[in-house]
Amino acid sequence: MSMFDVLVAEIGSTTTVVSAFSGVKAGVPMLAGQGQAPTTVLAGDVTLGLSQAIDALEGQLGFPVVWGEMMASSSAAGGLRMTVHGLVYDMTVKAAREAALGAGANIHLVTAGELSEVDLEEIRRINPNIILLAGGVDYGEKQTVINNANRLAAGLSPAIPVVYAGNAAAKQQVCAIFTNQGFSVKAVSNVYPRIDQLQIEPTRRVIHEVFEKHITEAPGMSKTRDLVGGRIIPTPGAVMQAACLLREEIGDLVILDVGGATTDVHSVTEGDPEIAALLIAPEPLAKRTVEGDLGVYINADNVLALTDCERLCEQLCCQPEQLAHLRTPLPVTMAEKEFAGILTELAATTAIKRHVGTIEYIYGPTGRMTLARGKDLTAVKWIIGTGGALTRLPVGHCILNSINAPRNNGYLLPHNAQALIDRHYVMAAAGLLAERYPEAALHLMKQSLGIA
Incomplete structure (x- = not known):
């Protein structure tokens, strides 16, 4: 012992x-x-x-x-089912969405402007675990968010907790609307307080708190809480905490986590200053996207739909009906590992393209103009693979290296980043340790990545 x-x-x-x-x-x-x-x-x-x-x-x-x-x-x-409602999609809605994803929530509906009856019907169908209401820069337009608060409070069950992260001038009135209808409402700082400024950390923290209550809904999870002395946080949130800590030590990075149900991409980088000057909307320093349709076990069918099944069967020397037998949560045989590797590559490359921004060209009276949209990864020095698939399969390192792309391919991808594998599979664990033991967490990550 x-x-x-x-x-x-x-x-x-x-x-x-x-x-x-x-x-x-x-x-x-x-x-x-x-x-x-x-x-x-x-x-x-x-x-x-x-x-x-x-x-x-x-x-x-x-x-x-x-x-x-x-x-x-x-x-x-399964993560928090969340709906997000704001004023302008490219501003407050986008900021609220970034906060939600960074905290481990799964976005099921995003709306901009005033909510319609069709929107309310969709929210009722989704039956979210949490509603995030935003809208308007501080002390700017506030009537839309007040109207949306009235519609939500009148049309939904008060059992759904609400987070308000909008115009500070409307905070008191919005909170009163929900409180009077029996809702639990938590007000935090505006996710978009001024033009071109994101402030998402306060919202992330509140979503973490809601997750801790929600996680007991997994069968038997309440027993796990009896064993755990501290908080139970969403795994994606733990990985994000690890990423932010590690970035302070080694520089800009992106982390890919290919799992059985989802594929998560975490990036912590300010990007290239020249690209930043071209951005049409601000991006957060730490960004997470979750692809709820891309997984190598539970959602393997969605990944398979991205490839030519006939060609895949030729590569694996099997019949289409045999693919189901190769799908397993813990691949053991060479055939199972090869199949899982193919799914992992498809999931990773698809997820990174959904995460990264692009260079776009538009033509106006003065000629061609160059714009940038989305997250710039061109300054990233490290591409890190974590999660069961990338750390346990022999093709993990090759998949990560393939993320690097030429400068002229339109995507704002890394160019010469070095691929690292979380060999000891400690990234999420290090994120948990980081709150209480940051130096130990950093040491364990560097050791696992082979850069200690």
Whole structure:
């Protein structure tokens, strides 16, 4: 039996990974061992998979595991279903969307301007876990957001929590509208306080808090909370915290996390100053996009739809009906790994193209003008792969290298960034550790990436 400082559990939609760390408090952190098992949402209790992952860890170490404290992140409940409502899409709606995605929420509906009855019907159908209402720069136009607050409060169940991140001049009136109808409403700083300024961190923090309450809805998750001394945060949020900490040490970076259900892209970069001068709208320093349709197990069919199935079968030397048998949460055979590698490459390259910005040309009275739209990754020095697929499959490094692109291809992709693999699969765990033990978290990440 051995006592470890911290045990970190990452409860994903497909697999549960448990990592044991020693020396965290002494300043000499080390990953002592790691166990994984399929997540047992379908069995009705995620703690079954957690127990199996701990058993796997004990089997690897050869002795029972005892720990001082446990931390956890999760995406097993499927992420927060969120709807976002603002005034102008390219301004407050976009800012609110960035805040939501960075906190681990899944956006199911985005509206701009005044809500219609059709919008309300769609919100009722989605039955969101949280509504994010924004609109207007501070002390600018406020009637639209007040009208939207009235429509939402009158037309929806008060069981849905509301976050208000809009015009400060309307805050008191908007909060009163929801409170009078029995809603729980939390007001934070405007996500778009002035033209060309994003302020998304306060909104992200509140969404994290809502996630902590929501995560108990995953079957058996309330039992997990009894084991965890600290917060249970969304896994994408943990990875974002790790990315921001790591960027301070090694420079601008992008992290790809290809999972069983989703593919997440996190980038932390200010971009090239020359590109920034061409941007038609501001972008956040730390940006996350989640592709809820791209996964290598649960959403493998969506990824397969992106390729020529007949050609894929020729490559794998199999019949179309055999593809289903190659799909597994934990690939073991060479055929399963090859199939998973192909899905991973498709998911990663598609997700990065959805995340990155582009150079565009328009023609006016003075001739051709060059504009930039979206996130600029051209200054990125490091492309990092984390998550089960990219860290466990032999093709991970090649996939990451392929993200680099020529300067003239239209996408604002990295040009000569170096590919790194989170070999020890600690990125999400390091994000959890970062709140309490930032130096240990940074050391573990650099060690895992081979740059210590």
